[in-house]
Amino acid sequence: MSDKNSSNFKSWPVTLILGLFSVPLLVMYLYLFIDTFTNTAPGSLIPNELTFEHWRFLWETEPGTVSIWQVTLNTLIFASVMTLVILSVSLTAGYALSRLNMPFRRFFLAGVLTLHAFPTVTLVIALFIVLQFLGLYNTLIGVIFIKAALMLPFGIWVMKGFYDTVPWEIEMAGVQDGASRFMVWRLLVLPQIKPGLIALGVFSFLEGWSEYLMPQIFAPEADVQVLSVYLASLIADDQKFDFNLFKSIGLFYVLPVIVLYLVFQNKLMNIYGGGSKG
Amino acid sequence: MRILLDNFTKKFDDVMVINNMNLEVRDGEMMALLGPSGCGKSTTLFSICEIYQCNGGRILFGDRDVSNVTSQHRNVGVVFQNYALYPHMSIFDNIAFPLMVKKMPAEQIKKEVHKIAELVHIGDLLERKPSQLSGGQQQRVALSRALVRKPDVLLLDEPLANLDAKLRLEMRSEIRRIQQETGITAVLVTHDQVEAMSMCDRIALMDHGKILQVTTPNDMYHNPQTDFVAGFLGNPPIAFLDGVITNGQIQLKDSAIQLPLPSRVPVQPDGKIVRLGVRPEYFGNQAGIELQGQVSFVETQGRENLYDIRLGNGAVLRSIQPVRADAGLGDSVSWPLDTEQILIFDDQGQRVA
Numbered sequence: 001m002s003d004k005n006s007s008n009f010k011s012w013p014v015t016l017i018l019g020l021f022s023v024p025l026l027v028m029y030l031y032l033f034i035d036t037f038t039n040t041a042p043g044s045l046i047p048n049e050l051t052f053e054h055w056r057f058l059w060e061t062e063p064g065t066v067s068i069w070q071v072t073l074n075t076l077i078f079a080s081v082m083t084l085v086i087l088s089v090s091l092t093a094g095y096a097l098s099r100l101n102m103p104f105r106r107f108f109l110a111g112v113l114t115l116h117a118f119p120t121v122t123l124v125i126a127l128f129i130v131l132q133f134l135g136l137y138n139t140l141i142g143v144i145f146i147k148a149a150l151m152l153p154f155g156i157w158v159m160k161g162f163y164d165t166v167p168w169e170i171e172m173a174g175v176q177d178g179a180s181r182f183m184v185w186r187l188l189v190l191p192q193i194k195p196g197l198i199a200l201g202v203f204s205f206l207e208g209w210s211e212y213l214m215p216q217i218f219a220p221e222a223d224v225q226v227l228s229v230y231l232a233s234l235i236a237d238d239q240k241f242d243f244n245l246f247k248s249i250g251l252f253y254v255l256p257v258i259v260l261y262l263v264f265q266n267k268l269m270n271i272y273g274g275g276s277k278g
Numbered sequence: 279m280r281i282l283l284d285n286f287t288k289k290f291d292d293v294m295v296i297n298n299m300n301l302e303v304r305d306g307e308m309m310a311l312l313g314p315s316g317c318g319k320s321t322t323l324f325s326i327c328e329i330y331q332c333n334g335g336r337i338l339f340g341d342r343d344v345s346n347v348t349s350q351h352r353n354v355g356v357v358f359q360n361y362a363l364y365p366h367m368s369i370f371d372n373i374a375f376p377l378m379v380k381k382m383p384a385e386q387i388k389k390e391v392h393k394i395a396e397l398v399h400i401g402d403l404l405e406r407k408p409s410q411l412s413g414g415q416q417q418r419v420a421l422s423r424a425l426v427r428k429p430d431v432l433l434l435d436e437p438l439a440n441l442d443a444k445l446r447l448e449m450r451s452e453i454r455r456i457q458q459e460t461g462i463t464a465v466l467v468t469h470d471q472v473e474a475m476s477m478c479d480r481i482a483l484m485d486h487g488k489i490l491q492v493t494t495p496n497d498m499y500h501n502p503q504t505d506f507v508a509g510f511l512g513n514p515p516i517a518f519l520d521g522v523i524t525n526g527q528i529q530l531k532d533s534a535i536q537l538p539l540p541s542r543v544p545v546q547p548d549g550k551i552v553r554l555g556v557r558p559e560y561f562g563n564q565a566g567i568e569l570q571g572q573v574s575f576v577e578t579q580g581r582e583n584l585y586d587i588r589l590g591n592g593a594v595l596r597s598i599q600p601v602r603a604d605a606g607l608g609d610s611v612s613w614p615l616d617t618e619q620i621l622i623f624d625d626q627g628q629r630v631a
Contacts (some may be wrong), residue, residue: 169362172329175349176356177376177423187375191366 036248054248066222066230068249075226078140078147078215079208085148086155086204087197093152094159095185099171109160116153123150124217131218143219147211155200162196163189195267202264206257227253279340279430279463280305281326287334288321295321296487298335303431305340308457308464310474312510313484322484323433323467327354339430355424355462359436361416363408369419370404376427394422398456414445421453425460432457432464438473450477471511475499483507505627508555514577514584516621517561517596519554528552528622533591537567540618543631552630555621558584562597562613571595573609587611 036054038047061067096102097109127146128137136142166189174184190197212228220229231253234246261268281303288296296318303309311319324330326337328349336345344352364372370391371378377387395401398418408416417437424432437453438446454477457464468474474481475495482492483506491503502508508516520531523546528537537554539546546552561569562585574594575586578601585597585605597613605611622630 167360167362169358169360170364172349173356173358173362173423174364174375175329176327176354178350178379178427179375180350183379188364 032247032251035244036251039244054242054244057245057249058252066225068230068252070223071225071227071230074140074224075209075228078144078211078226079205081140082144082148082151082208083201083204085144086151087201089148089152090155090159090200091197093156094161094163095189097156098160098163099168112153112156116157118153120150120213128218138219138221138224140219140224143215143224146218147208147214150214151204151207155204158200159193159196162193166192198264198267199269202260202268206260209257280338281431281463281465282338283322283326283335284338285335286322286325286332286337288318288325288330289333294487296325299487299489301482301489301492303463303465304479305463306461307480308454308466308478310466310468310478310481311484312468312471312474312481314510315469317484318487319467319469319484320435323435323465326431326465327356327433328352353427353430355427355429355432357417357420357424357432357434357437359439361408361420361440363416363419363423365408367407368404369400369406369408369411372408372419373404373423373426376423380427390426391422394426397459398422398425399452412445413441414449417441417449418452421456425456425462430463432462434464434466436467436469438468438470446473453477472513475511483510501629502555502621503629505553505555505623505629508621508623512557514558514596514598516555516557517594519556519589519593519595521552521554523548523550523552528554530589530591530593533589535569535589535591537615537617537620539622540620540631542618543622546630551625553623553625553627555623556595556615557619557621558596558598560616560619561587561595562599564614564616566614566616566618568612569595569615570610570612573605573607573611576605576607587613 034047037050037052039049039051040047057068097105097112131137131142131146134142136145170188170192171184174188175181179187210228211226212232215224215226216229216232219225225233227249231246231249234249235241281301283299283301286296286299286301287294299322301309301322311322313319321330325332328344328347332345336343338344339352364375367375373391373394374387377390382390391404392401395404398421400415400418400422403411403415403419408419411419420437434453438449441449450473453466466474466478475498478495480492480494481498483490483498485506491498491507493501498507499511502511505518509518521528521537522531523529524536525548526539526545528539529535530537560566569587569589571587571589573585574588575584577584579598581600582598583601585599587595587597589595595615624630
């Protein structure tokens, strides 16, 4: 893609309009950042004092609560295991749906698409009963399975799209060259869908990292809490209402997302580009 | 190695594409499968390498029945129409892939790849990626990858279709040279009669899943068995005239013109309906029966011109001859038809003589 503007199109008006609309957002982010390091007198917008006390959650744990690091670890496990499950299932299922002449292929394709559009909330009670029955309620594994299963239709659909862009002649050429179907997949096809794999991986991780509803319902207890649930429980506590602490933890929570997004933003666009090679 | 298709049958679901085809490709021969699109030539090719499984009959390499042998074990080199190079690998790795799969030692792979790269004239491109190569170079890479593991047979699926006209000419002779130097048995699928005639030892002309004629290019041109074969081969194409045998001569339809039968043709019964095939080179050049007509079309081809001549009865004859000043569009001309060279078919399109 080229950054050059065509001669009959000036970019600055667009930049200006987009900039104006983005200002409220930017101001919010700015205050999120400023407020975590300062104290501000009530009724004022200008901070009057520099302080690190809002970040004290990093090194001390208040009695009756869990350490932030335990919660962060939980979130990390939740997001990455979920990502792994989604990647491995989508990789294989996507290939099968795209390439293999298997029975009920159309049925599976239609099913995947339907499930993709299925409203999650309607499943909550059924899932709760199933988890309770299996003894997976209030465990990370349980909520990982649920979130991964709910995201799989999307993942499979995206991977199938990427597989569809690999010309079948390449696979046939590989088979003619004496390679088994598995070798062809691993050595010839996989390298070509790598952009899709990375995009789906980052996307799933971000999705898992920011997930609130499922962990809140299926794993609310302190020792399996993830950051989003922890954050919510913080403002649910009416006794000590600490806005700046809330903001600091919020910033702590959102930092990895911003970093990941900055690093992978080009790769993420692949998902929406329908799988053309970036 | 000889390829033999013995009552080969291929169906897609319930659609019969090829029914009981028999074809032998001799050892070391280059055979063209020629025909219009949809005639089953690519299906046949892909069945030889087991991309499609055959539904009946046998496929033999040499004396070995390979009908139920998988692609991986058939030892067939295939060049695909779009080359199917592996885009993420260097040219070297592309060519080395079949050897790597075989787990050949790295030293030997290197030697073999360089040897084939020399043969195909791409020795200096080995470090590049396929996207950095021109179409002709990609074609050469595809060819070397197909040849590097010394396959029993080489299959080429429209290998020149994606090249521009000049490269096509060059690769035509290159592929033929490489095939002859390696002595490999090859099957070429094409819809271009010029490719088939210029590159191959023999041509199998197909239509609707059937082989109409198998013979050398020269013989197929001069002795087509049906009017379809006659019409398919030759550029500019043959012209057909309708006629009836009258008094041992050919009476052209709706006209008073009578043409003598060529001397090689046995006596034909009166009233028999015939179709005459007249190649453009036998009209307007040699001596023969003069035919009156009007020039209805002139196409400049450089050294020669192609003229369409509309006869009195509305039929059109083509003539190719050196550029001449006395025949412009709309002019009346009287040109000789070499009746000895007329091909005669019956009303079913079968060759009479």
